[in-house]
Amino acid sequence: MLNSPYCTVSYCFNPNCSSPQNPESNKFCSNCGTKLLLAQRYRALKPIAQGGFGRTFLAEDEYIPSKPRCVIKQFYPQAGNNVLKAAKLFQQEALQLEKLGKHPQIPELLAHFEQDNYLYIVQEFIDGQNLAQELAESGAFPEAEIRHLLADLLPVLQFIHTGKVIHRDIKPENIIRRRLPPSHLSTQEEANLQVPPSLKGAKGDLALVDFGAAKYTTPATLAKTGTTIGSAGYAAPEQIFGKAVFASDIYSLGVTCIHLLTQLEPFDLYDVLESGFVWRHYLVNNPVSEQLANVLDKMVHSTVRQRYQSAQEVMQALVIPSTIGKGKVAGQISGKPNFTKVLSQKSLQQTSPRIVSVKLSLISTIAGHSGTVYAIAFSPDGQILASGSADKTIKLWQLKMAWEIRTLGNWFSRHSDAVRAVAFSPNGKTLASGSDDKTIKLWNMRNGQHLSTLTGHSDSVSAVVFSPNGKIIASGSADKTIKLWFFQTGQQLCTLRGHSDALSAVAFSPNGKNIATSSADKTVRLWDVRTGEEISRITSHSWLVDSVAFSTNGQILATGSADKTVRLWDVYTGQQVGKLKGHLNGVSCVAFSPDGQILASGSWDNSIKLWNVSTGKQLGEFRGHLNGVSCVVFSPDGRTLASGSWDRTIKIMRIIASLSHFK
Secondary structure (H helix, E strand, C coil): CCCCCCCCEEECCCCCCCCCEEECCCCECCCCCCECEECCCEEEEEEEEEECCEEEEEEEECCCCCCCEEEEEEECCCCCCCHHHHHHHHHHHHHHHHHHCCCCCCCCEEEEEEECCEEEEEEECCCEEEHHHHHHHHCCCCHHHHHHHHHHHHHHHHHHHHCCEECCCCCHHHEEEECCCCCCCCHHHHHHCCCCHHHHCCCCCEEECCCCCCEECCHHHHHCCCCCCCCCCCCCHHHHCCCCCHHHHHHHHHHHHHHHHHCCCHHHHEECCCCEECHHHHCCCCCCCHHHHHHHHHHCCCCHHHCCCCHHHHHHHHCCCCCCCCCCCCCCECCCCCHHHCCCHHHHHHHCCEEEEEEEEEEEEECCCCCCEEEEEECCCCCEEEEEECCCCEEEEECCCCEEEEECCCCCCCCCCCEEEEEECCCCCEEEEEECCCEEEEEECCCCCEEEEEECCCCCEEEEEECCCCCEEEEEECCCEEEEEECCCCEEEEEEECCCCCEEEEEECCCCCEEEEEECCCCEEEEECCCCCEEEEECCCCCCEEEEEECCCCCEEEEEECCCEEEEEECCCCCEEEEEECCCCCEEEEEECCCCCEEEEEECCCCEEEEECCCCCEEEEECCCCCCEEEEEECCCCCEEEEEECCCCEEEEEEEEEEECCC
8 A cells, every 4th residue: 555664744634734744743733723633542644545525544543552553534525525425425434344344354443433523434554555556566467366366355255245235346446465574585595495486476465445335235225226336447337327236346356357457447448339348359468268268257247147146156166265154253163174165176276386295495403402492483574583492591593594693681581481482573673482480571672681571370371472463462371361461561451261271372363353272171262352252162173282373364273283183274164174184193383384375283293294275285294303393483484494392403494395387
């Protein structure tokens, strides 16, 4: 969405202000006197869009110490517009976001209020580029990109349509690709390491935004002629006449795809004499398979009855799995393996080269601890590795040269017992550690100094993790509880109770709204962070569950157990979609690659295995440790894997993949 650095000004909300920019310290506009803080907390940094009914601002939340970014929509209709209708649509957008914003690919509604006679919506900021910007920058999308786009967005459409909502304004400008951290390897290094395209060109998930035109439907409203709304060229014929249906969104998504394939505006692709799009004539050096072309043609058919009637029908035509069930997560989860519900082999063959094997090439062995290495974590920039050990220390390692930077703390500030968990804050400025001494410690990464100690657990702290926005720390303990802490103050927010035995692992969902926990009580539980309530429970493992991890898109949950298995679960339907067998002893740790395609598992059998998440097949194995593997973690760019072991060492491995191409 934006590429500029953080702004240092406050922007006045008064549409008539002739000099809206103010110093950041101002509470009132120096030109017109308007309050610069909305609801005493939201400060506009700069306008990012303007239309006939108002403006949109990039803003920050002053109430939260870290001042997270957000987006503010201001409603003020200009002369000539239907004010009452526009106000109704604005209110409607807030209602839709409140209902649908729990999906990780839809912006979350943060606030909705009136101030100084203007209406405001405050929503989650999606950091990235919209597809119109991406098209202008990178050129026409190849078929593989279109398939990835459809695989990403069709489940979102299915989700909103299940909620009886029609978006009515799907177009490239309303689809944003989340920004990923930059790669730290040169092009030549990538070539030398044989990094597969799926890892080399990894892109962020797509988010569907701007629900200002969205409509909640019932059988009565579908039968009734409504308002003509939508973007010219992308709106379906029936929508232009006020008769939007769910298939109207399918039409708009199809038009978006052919625009991205051809780089031509929809009006230029439509032939009135043919009563349809003739987009295939304009594919310049960008061939498309007959199968995808036929799917797109049916998506954009001018007659509703000749079009796909649901997102699920399109997914079935493209062999894309459905991810929407009766609830976000089902209770008492159980089931049989079914990898086709994640992504079928046929779909892999059609979209991109398939990873058929992965070799882990040992780069270095770090042998600086005198006890078991229980925990490791990469810094967000991938240049530093932190490790916690049974020797009671936390060490920081410079990855490139594999040398020790420092051991954190001194005799007075260090942990007094084994360190079981380490985790970097999202900005990399702070490290959290959990220990058998029942405490959590926070460390300044710039100078290695001890910042504070969080106390409250009555037994060993086995897991520590930051929320994706860095505001909350979650900890799991042998005292059978999970605690949530406010990072800035160290204040304990709440205690989650339900497990009947020691906690082994805690993981935040990518959107930060849920956490998953595993325990020696053989269960995995999912919790709502806001309410502290248990959402669901996995009870299929036959022995203690040592590890749990969310995929980067939040749709798959992986669990590793002493029963020697790794299991995969569809978070939305609550169904088990995979059971990975191959380890000869208990599975102690699991980790997803940043692109979600590979799962790494470590075991007490001394091995690390890599699995294809889509097929469940083993891709590779590493057996360099002399004792059980206690922890595994991928680097932020997905090209390196690190592991810790009961043999007191850390192994740093490069990922080298072999590909198979399909015609």
